[in-house]
Amino acid sequence: MQVTETLNEGLKRGYTITVPAADLEAKVDEKLTEAQPTIEMKGFRKGKVPMALLKKQFGDRLMGEAMQESIDGAMSKHFEESGDRPAMQPKVEMTNQDWTPGDDVEVTLSYEALPEIPDVDFSDVELERLVVEPAEADVTEALESLAKSAQAYETKKGGKAAKGDQVVIDFLGKVDGEPFEGGAAEDYPLVLGSDSFIPGFEDQLIGLKKGEEKVVEVTFPAEYQAENLAGKAATFDCTVKEVKKPVDAKIDDELAKRFGAEDLDALKTQIGERLTAEYSGAARQVVKRRLLDALDGKVDFALPPSLVEAEAKQIAHQLWHEENPDVQGHDHPEIEPTEEHTKLAERRVRLGLLLAEVGQKAEVTVSDAEMTQAIMQQARQYPGQEREFFQFVQQNPQAAQQMRAPIFEDKVIDHVLDQAKVTDKPVSKDELQAELEKLEDET
Template sequence: MQVTETLNTGLKREIQVVVPAKDMEARLLERLQDAKGKVRINGFRPGKVPVNHLRKVYGKSVMAEVVNEILSNSTGSIIKERGEKAAMQPEVKMTEDESEAEKILAGQADFEFSIAYEVIPPIEIQDVSGISVTREVYDVPESEIDEQAMRVAESARTYTPKDGKAETGDRVTMDYVGKVDGEPFEGGADSGANIVIGSNQFIPGFEDQLVGAKAGDEKVVEVTFPEQYQAAHLAGKAATFDVKVSEIASPEAIELNDEVAKSLGLDSLERLREIIKGQLESQFGTVTRQKVKRQLLDALDETYKFEAPSKLVEAEFTNIWNQVTRDLESAGKTFTDEDTTEEEARAEYQRLAERRVRLGLVLAEIGDKAGVQVSDEEMQRALMETVRRYPGQEQQVYDFYRKNPAALAEFRAPLFEEKVVDHLMTLINVTDKKVSKEELLADDEADEAKAEAASEKEAAPKKKAAPKKKAKAAESEAVAEDGAE
């Protein structure tokens, strides 16, 4: 086998490989000789089939197997022998000329093919002990836990039907049909719907017009959908809702006690408060970690400057761009609505893709040198967390991942990345800083103000959901799988 480098520019490599016809012939004869004692052909005793006859019958198919074996085994070994690591699956090219291919399969011509790939650049691990980050910490006060407990208890609040007019805080049970330009619209009707006046669950202005309604009343509610409403075809449009009220009910008082906790399936009020405290601390802790991680990634981004493999960048950009355009389409917006142009947006996301790939390779190298491993138990735990997000379909989702190793392997990259971040956090300087909730969430709220609208939902007159953040605002920017394979 003759191996010749034909291209070595930047990270791009191309190798020309020639397997002489005599070597191909030798491999073919070896396989045929091995098959001689195994095949059964009418007219010949077992093990007595002449090799020439075997070649006449099976020669081309066996040579095709030889070709595939060479392509499968030599590509990786050649790159490894060169001391290189391909950024992505190498591109292998061979002749497409049928007559040449026939000669190769007949053992009458050399087998030639080329291997094109990009290498992962060598990364020299830098000392990180000089990196300093500030970890913002918010201590959840007891008052916030009680406030959240009261909101949770609202789900257990009971209502008593009453005669008379609806007031703020009352629950109204009704049927409604929404119309735009006099025509009902999809998702704008419901029967037996419950709404608590003042809860702000419906679009602005809807609940206010129910004040004073009585059981049996029929009325027309006039509203205008918000300009940023998630259903783009309704955003900013005037609408009417034909409402028929069937019941008015007044709320019973709520007192936080063990009975309320038990109505929620818990043993005691203390247990309810423990659960709420844990959830709040987890939520704010996630924000804290992401902000610290962002500082760390920014520092690494300043430290490591090298050319990233263009194919990896291209793949990452495609993923980001597809998400951005889907979000824009879902929100019924254009780049102009976001005070930018498509060209400017492409340039911005191209820079983000390059950063993600470069940081992914850096984290992969750091993790590899530090011996970071993702255990089977951690993979299983990640799988189960994903399965739980599909209630009613748990078994199907579980079976899908268990039967698709490639899909299951996708869990490894984010787990690996977080473990590398944990490792780095033990090496850098971390200063804790107590902050208010507003300070902790300040950046997130700024991102939220610039975020895309959430995916379009059914156009029931509900309050607009919180929009999804742009790809550029995503906290976890590094893509460890780029170099962790």
């Protein structure tokens, strides 16, 4: 077998691999000899089928296997001896498409090699880690928000219904003077301004009092889900049976129990712990970004063009969808990356390769327990389908890698932070928020 270099420019590599016909024939004969004792064929005793007949029966299939094994073996040996690591799946093409038995096999192998990543001394990286302790005012604010979310409604004596009030109504809907299916209800609680009914319906109930009646005139939207009603004018005979105003729940032990706490003090403790976790997560975003900024300025090496191009396209595609949220599918014109997209892609690829190298040298791994925890956490986003999601990730290597990658990166970040000079800096919640907003502006 012969491997000849045809391209060596930057990170681009090209080779021609020639597998002699004699080697292929020998490999086929080896396979047949190995299988001969177990083969049975009509007219012959087990293991006594002539080699020529076996070759006629199975030779073509075994020749294909021999080709694949020879080429795969040559590639493996090449990567082992050269030390190259392909940035993406190598491209392999057979050059003599008119190959016939007895001919040598020639293939071309091309790829982009991953660059040599220089060792980095992290001890001179200086960073501040922001630390926020939840203030009593923060806990109080969170409690008030909980009370507002748990608000109830109490009777509004003698008052007119206003936006934000709840009216309890009976209604009967009609189209062309005839009631339609699903257009009637009794004692229906409707919050005015919630936009839960047809546009224009709720506004016509504002100002009504208990006991008053109103014929509401509306038009169903053209895209209404019930085709028999879409775009049609309708009337609703409404009777207001009660008007209620919103009241926030009291901040007491009863509120705490509604949220699963034993009493108010326990709820405050839970809120404090949650806020601490939120502030810590936000502070980590800041210190991680500042660390990546520092690392980006410390290293410089050649980047595989294919990785940069793929990353730039992904960035451009993602940003385009963020700017065009109404487009859900991908049947849109191809999005061409800009120079800005490419520059961001270069940063991401550079840092990604660096962190991967650091993690490999530090023998950073993602345990099965960490993967299981991550999968279970994400599975909660699909209530009732947790098991199916778990099985999907287990059976889909690409999905598993997408979940493993951020865990690996976070562990490498922790490894680097342990070697850097990191000092804790106490700040307020507002100062932390300002830093987060600064990160968004820099993106």
